[in-house]
Amino acid sequence: MNQRLEIEAPGKSRHFRTDQEPSKASPPHPHVALRILRGVWSHRWRVASVIAALGAGIYAIPFLLFGPLIETRPVVRANFVQTVVASGHVEAPFRINIGSQITGVVANVPVSEGQTVKAGDTLIELDDRDARAAVSQAENVVSAADARMRQLRELSLPQAEEALKQAQANLVNAQQSFDRAQALAKAGFGTQAALDDATKSLDVAKAQARNAEFQVATNRPGGSDYTMSEMLLNQSTANLASARSRLSYTVISAPRDGTLISRSVEKGNVVEPSNVLMKLAPFGDTQLVVQIDERNLGLLALGQKAIASADAYPKQSFPAEVVYINPGVNLQTAAVEVKLGVKNPPSYLREDMTISVDIAVAEHPNTLIIPAACLRNVDIEPFVLKIDGGRVKRQRVKVGIVSDGKAEILDGLSVNDLIVPTTVPSDYDGRRVRPKIAAPST
Template identity: 35%
Template sequence: MKHRPFFLVAACVAVGGLAWWLSQPLRGPALPAYEITARPLVQTVVATGRVVAVSRAQVGSPVTAVVRERRVREGDVVRPGDVLAVLRADDLEASLREAQAALAELQQSTRPQAEAGLREAEARLAQASREAARRRDLYQRQMITREAMEQAAQAETIARTTADQARLAVRALVPGNPVEAAARARVESARAQLAKTTIRAEVAGTVLTRNAEPGDLVQPGRILFEIARAGDTEILVPVDEKNLGVLALGQEAACAADAYPRQPFPATVSFIAPAVDPQRGTVDVRLAVRPAPAFLRQDMTVSVNVQTGARARAIAVPNDALDFAADGQAQVWLVKDGRAERRRVQLGLRGLVETEVTAGLQAGDRVLAEAPATLEQGDRVRPLTAVLPADPATRRELPVRLD
């Protein structure tokens, strides 16, 4: 009899345990569930892009020649006017010398000869005029024949014509005359052609590529150097066209180079392409980086997280709790009074791991994280608190994927 209380307690525990065990099927299976709360929500578009210059200058040779010197290499910083390469073109040098010689001959030989010819013609005209006057006087005194007088007059006329022609020749050779202007133009043209053999940078920037070495024969149309213009740095990002509706100019973005994942930097959406690439189904977006980190390099891979919307306080549901009906309407499994209830909801901002619910839920509700396919409306369930997934946007290393 003294052991009777012990057996009574053991029997009660056993009966209670049996009752609890038998009641579990009536309460339904234990399923993970999220408790809905109102909290800040950020909508982002995640993509991968590359660092590009605002523009690139391609430098070529305007003439056919052989490279004599190459004075820059990849990575060199150049300014407008800096010499990139020097070409050898003997024919252009010969053309310049020929044009200079023609101009010198005009100035030092042709013009002095014309002036000397004018002086000689004027002297002969003066002599012929005196002779004609003397013979007219002699003819009036009947000391010579009329024919002799007429011969002197004719000689005077010829001398005057010659002097006029010499005067015109000198006038045509005065400084600045058309002949000299044409000769000077030929010199300048030859000098300009020869200047083309010195390849210079037209813009300030960094040399990206070089395709010229001493001894190479270069021709017009061949790109010798490619220069990234100095100035603002941009990130070119091909974004899935499904995100086009949420993108806008001026949106802020967080970026991280794959080579420096722990050194994020900000950027701003500065350009959205007006057309979609039909083959890739993407739209090109450019992000302005001001100021650009010193470690950025051309064509460097960069992960981008563009913030397209934010709510200071929103009813948010983890994305794995959302389901979609055949008509595309979003829905969740709501746990109410221990039973599963299918609830249709309206969505707002969509984040990487959570989506805003604008209608259909309220703070404090519980929704199943992953409802089994066999779950039916009104089934009993036992919700177990599930841990909310971490938002990749809060990590220091941005996700490297196209969302």
């Protein structure tokens, strides 16, 4: 049955049909939707507040049920290497100071600072005119002394030996004449004057023979003339060697292979034996000299391995080894000087270059490791906060070595336990939390 409902409003009337099914109602007029949107917009802040409250409620539900979200660190098992870090510089095992052995004027310097030289290469040349003149003079003196020795051997000695033979022959004749004159005088046939002449001739012959023997003796090796001439020859030879040595000092050569790390001499300088003109760093095992805090002295030992890097090449590293630990401590710096040997130094290393080293002072394989920042109350009774059943739990631990931001755990924890960093207050003990696992710090 169709019915018609009339509703009269002031000034006009509207007619609505009620014979249509509810499911077939016509869509609302656009003006009606617009009025609805305007109504919502007028209450936008209330709507936003309701939405925010619903969102906060949804976000707070996990917090209220499961606790706050905190970052944790897992306990890992790995090799733990304790290191002592220090800085220092590159140094040759020793340096050679190059200087002059004589006073002189520099004539030439054929090398420059930083140049590589070999043993025997000329480094400095001095004015050698006086030295050469001294050598020439000494050579002349040696020649004269040598000529004197040859004169003794070739002339004086043979002449003395011939004179001795002649004197000995004259002595024999004089002795025979004396014997005859003496016999005639005894027999009464000779005169006293004849005997006196024979005696005189015999005495002269004896004197001449003795003089000839002396001349032979002095000219033979071991004799006075020979010894004197030999001494003059030796002295002049020594003077010549000294002059030649002084001449050699005018050329200063490299004593061994190496690199010139400094030069403080130029052409025209007057140099003296006390002056250091150059410094040579010999080739060989390079050393790294570092200063270690005395608190770490008990951790150091000869033979410990290290990894070093130059500040100029931080991405490149090379091995080193502790070869020297100074027995004394510097009072001003409270540090100990330690030297590390580098057997195969990289080519980029330079003398006095700044370097950093990590000396491995202890190594514990396959041990439990946590970040050192997770330890609490370290100096008395160390403990950590770990996650146990969704709650924070205080756990006492036994700590081994601590180095490089890591700590070794000897007892109290297991692998994969989640540890709470010290950024979380200790009063979280017993609270329910939601752990967020961070990457391992090893």
